[in-house]
Amino acid sequence: MRAFKALLVFSIIILLASCSSFRHSQLPKVTNIQVFKADRTMLLINQGVVVKKYNFKLGFAPIGKKQFEGDGKTPEGDYYIDRKNPDSKYHLSVGISYPNASDRANAKGKNPGGDIFIHGTPRRYWFTRKDWTWGCIAVSNREIEEIYSMVEIGTKISIFP
Secondary structure: OHHHHHHHHHHHHHHHHHOOOOOOOOOOOOOEEEEEOOOOEEEEEEOOEEEEEEEOEOEOOOOOOOOOOOOOOOOOEEEEEEEEEOOOOOOOEEEEOOOOHHHHHHOOOOOOOOOEEEEOOOOOOOOOOOOOEOOOEEOOHHHHHHHHHHOOOOOEEEEEO
16 A cells, blocks of 8 residues: 555655646757848757757748837847746747847837747647747747757847848
């Protein structure tokens, strides 16, 4: 009976651990992210070595540098990951430190916006073929789970045209 109880407790622990909200990646932590908007390619890099490559969707007006809130563009430049949101309405998300001082100056008196993220999708299996965000970088929910587990706050991100 004692062995049965121990087995039961062990089984419950394993079951609960497998119900985690997302998978933790076995890949190394990321030291740099490079985003190439025109190619829709994002590289996750560890110490100069590309460890993962993703395709993504952008804002509804993807060409050009973000200038103000609501323009549908994704920022271009050097930023860093400044927050992680496990309760995102887009599954999971990691925040990008937009706007910086240069972005605020380029907004020419308008609100430059903010809340730019790398995130998943609002529904489990929903991923469209066209650009649909308001300026964020969208990947599939499975991909954001990987990204979320590999990226730490403070990781550098460079977004290229």
